[in-house]
Amino acid sequence: MAKAVGIDLGTTNSVIAVMEGGEPVVLVNAEGNRTTPSVVAFKGDQRLVGQVAKRQAVLNPKGTLFEIKRFIGRTWDEIKHEAERAPYEVVRGDDGGVRFVVEGKQYTPEEISAMVLRKLAEDAGERLGEKVTKAVITVPAYFNNAQREATQNAGRIAGLEVLRIVNEPTAAALAYGLEKKGNETVLVFDLGGGTFDVSVLEVGDGVFEVRSTSGDTHLGGSDMDYAIVQWLADEFQKEYSVDLRKDKQALQRLLEAAEKAKIELSSLPETTISLPFIAMDPGSNAPLYLDTKLTRAKFEELIAPLLQRVRGPLEQALKDAKLSASDIDEVILVGGSTRVPAVKAIVKEILGKEPNQSVNPDEVVALGAAVQAGVLTGTVDDIVLLDVTPLSLGVETKGGVFTKLIDRNTTVPVRKTEVFSTASNNQTGVEVVVLQGERAMASQNKLLGRFQLEGIPPMPAGMPQIEITYDLDANGILHVTAKEKSTGKEASITIQNTTTLSEEEVERMVKDAQAHAEEDRKARELAEAKNQLDGVRLQAQKALDDAEGATDEQKKDLQAAVEQAQKAVDEETDKGRLETLARELAEKLQLFQANTQPQGGQAPEGEAQAASDAGDDDVIDADFKPAG
Numbered sequence: 001m002a003k004a005v006g007i008d009l010g011t012t013n014s015v016i017a018v019m020e021g022g023e024p025v026v027l028v029n030a031e032g033n034r035t036t037p038s039v040v041a042f043k044g045d046q047r048l049v050g051q052v053a054k055r056q057a058v059l060n061p062k063g064t065l066f067e068i069k070r071f072i073g074r075t076w077d078e079i080k081h082e083a084e085r086a087p088y089e090v091v092r093g094d095d096g097g098v099r100f101v102v103e104g105k106q107y108t109p110e111e112i113s114a115m116v117l118r119k120l121a122e123d124a125g126e127r128l129g130e131k132v133t134k135a136v137i138t139v140p141a142y143f144n145n146a147q148r149e150a151t152q153n154a155g156r157i158a159g160l161e162v163l164r165i166v167n168e169p170t171a172a173a174l175a176y177g178l179e180k181k182g183n184e185t186v187l188v189f190d191l192g193g194g195t196f197d198v199s200v201l202e203v204g205d206g207v208f209e210v211r212s213t214s215g216d217t218h219l220g221g222s223d224m225d226y227a228i229v230q231w232l233a234d235e236f237q238k239e240y241s242v243d244l245r246k247d248k249q250a251l252q253r254l255l256e257a258a259e260k261a262k263i264e265l266s267s268l269p270e271t272t273i274s275l276p277f278i279a280m281d282p283g284s285n286a287p288l289y290l291d292t293k294l295t296r297a298k299f300e301e302l303i304a305p306l307l308q309r310v311r312g313p314l315e316q317a318l319k320d321a322k323l324s325a326s327d328i329d330e331v332i333l334v335g336g337s338t339r340v341p342a343v344k345a346i347v348k349e350i351l352g353k354e355p356n357q358s359v360n361p362d363e364v365v366a367l368g369a370a371v372q373a374g375v376l377t378g379t380v381d382d383i384v385l386l387d388v389t390p391l392s393l394g395v396e397t398k399g400g401v402f403t404k405l406i407d408r409n410t411t412v413p414v415r416k417t418e419v420f421s422t423a424s425n426n427q428t429g430v431e432v433v434v435l436q437g438e439r440a441m442a443s444q445n446k447l448l449g450r451f452q453l454e455g456i457p458p459m460p461a462g463m464p465q466i467e468i469t470y471d472l473d474a475n476g477i478l479h480v481t482a483k484e485k486s487t488g489k490e491a492s493i494t495i496q497n498t499t500t501l502s503e504e505e506v507e508r509m510v511k512d513a514q515a516h517a518e519e520d521r522k523a524r525e526l527a528e529a530k531n532q533l534d535g536v537r538l539q540a541q542k543a544l545d546d547a548e549g550a551t552d553e554q555k556k557d558l559q560a561a562v563e564q565a566q567k568a569v570d571e572e573t574d575k576g577r578l579e580t581l582a583r584e585l586a587e588k589l590q591l592f593q594a595n596t597q598p599q600g601g602q603a604p605e606g607e608a609q610a611a612s613d614a615g616d617d618d619v620i621d622a623d624f625k626p627a628g
């Protein structure tokens with residue numbers, strides 16, 4: 001079988017690796033480097049990828065595309081604030097997606113990522129002496145379906161068969177796990193160029209299980225670069241009254257100088273930033289120079305607010321894994337930015353443990369991806385890879401309640417089935433509303449998709465048994481099926497390439513859910529009380545409709561209570577009052593049945609069944625179509 005590679009398609013840099021002699025090794029690119037900048041540039045007919053593209057960025061700011069990973073699989077609305085920050089042109093595509101415009105030509109993030117992937121694969125093919133056609137590609141743990149799909153498509157555009165999309169921290173642990181034996185709890189701290197991910201994993205006996213993930217999509221080495229740029233530009237403006245940020249070319253040069261200084265400060269106590277001819281003096285038109293010293297202490301002061309932002313996700317990941325810092329056996333550093341001494345220091349301070357640095361932080365993800373590629377092609381045995389879902393998945397049920405089928409941080413692949421029923425009598429169709437999020441009410445969560453299941457035979461509310469199955473595959477792609485059990489009628493949806501959550505939204509939603517926990521509980525309890533009252537109301541209405549022999553006098557009391565219940569379901573906001581009404585209505589119903597069914601007040605079998613079904617199964621509140 002042809003060799004399969006592992007690719008870390010990074011925000012700033014990418015790395016490609018392969019299994020050789022039972023060990024994962026990094027393949028150097030055509031320039032002889034182990035990492036390839038994820039940068040693509042256009043210059044007339046020329047297309048440049050990697051280091052050559054990065055190097056000319058300063059002269060070609062509008063034609064050099066970098067950090068495209070921030071845009072992949074996202075909609076224009078999600079990224080427009082970031083688009084403003086880019087020195088190149090980012091516009092809204094006709095489909096609401098993202099387009100880069102260079103020299104009048106539009107490109108999708110997938111196409112640009114594919115160019116990076118193709119260079120990596122072609123260079124690797126040269127090294128291996130055979131064409132590379134199969135790959136495992138890594139993505140941040142928080143990537144949603146659309147982002148994963150888009151990454152997979154980028155691979156396809158590059159002519160690769162994408163064997164699997166794997167989470168970066170998981171890949172890192174996979175590379176690390178090869179050298180380790182026994183059971184360990186590992187925390188992967190991944191601070192790259194543009195994103196921050198924390199994952200807690202159980203590693204042992206060839207099994208890697210992700211217990212929890214958390215992170216921040218907008219925290220990384222480039223934020224440190226921007227912090228330096230802001231400082232440089234502020235100082236320059238103070239001295240010369242020229243804002244360098246307004247000149248795209250100057251900004252690009254500042255960014256490059258800032259990154260270089262930052263990297264130097266990882267091993268030196270101070271460095272000099274020197275940028276000749278950075279601007280013109282507006283008065284004299286004389287060239288202006290930027291020449292300044294940056295100490296590590298000053299740098300640490302500039303990035304201190306950024307460093308503090310690792311705390312929240314770290315604490316969240318531990319909390320979600322139900323662990324405390326002392327339960328972590330090993331801390332693995334991933335990503336170039338973990339080379340910053342202050343980053344290592346804060347990790348040590350928060351976790352009370354010296355982080356493990358035995359695995360090269362720039363390469364570890366690609367190495368792990370190569371191991372996974374080996375597993376999938378049969379070169380590596382005895383390793384099972386388990387991953388988790390970052391947000392809960394569920395369905396909207398009666399009263400706008402969000403009913404979870406798959407909890408946040410559940411190991412994938414996972415398949416969950418639950419039985420639901422209808423909200424109204426003779427309801428022949430239900431709408432399945434697929435949602436993602438942590439809030440109790442459907443409207444507060446993210447809509448992933450919706451579909452109709454039609455052709456349910458007319459039955460009393462609560463009788464039909466509708467089996468809903470959520471099938472989340474190892475790539476994080478969700479298939480939802482709804483099946484009416486008596487007829488076997490089925491409908492389904494696959495959630496992919498849809499407008500789903502940005503990583504930023506994931507973080508916001510998890511935080512939101514915590515902030516609104518109390519309010520959500522109340523809203524849910526209110527919805528449940530309404531559902532309960534409405535259920536009794538339906539039974540009472542049916543009893544009234546069916547009681548042919550009953551006199552108006554006998555019906556009057558129950559009729560009034562049914563109307564009162566209907567009004568309360570629509571308007572009442574007091575949970576206690578709803579519960580009282582439900583109890584009273586149930587009593588009146590019982591009395592009515594006793595008076596009108598002299599054989600002992602038993603409801604017909606079907607009704608009793610319906611009532612008990614309604615109690616067991618959540619009810620899908622749909623834009624139902626009445627029988628007709």
Ligand code: AMP
Pocket residue numbers: 010011012013014191192193194220221222259262263264266334335336337338339340361362
């Ligand atoms: P990655 O996404 O893992 O390739 O990380 C890239 C980020 O790491 C970029 O922001 C680089 O500037 C940063 N980086 C790489 N090497 C170093 C270093 N020695 N010290 C500080 N930052 C570094």
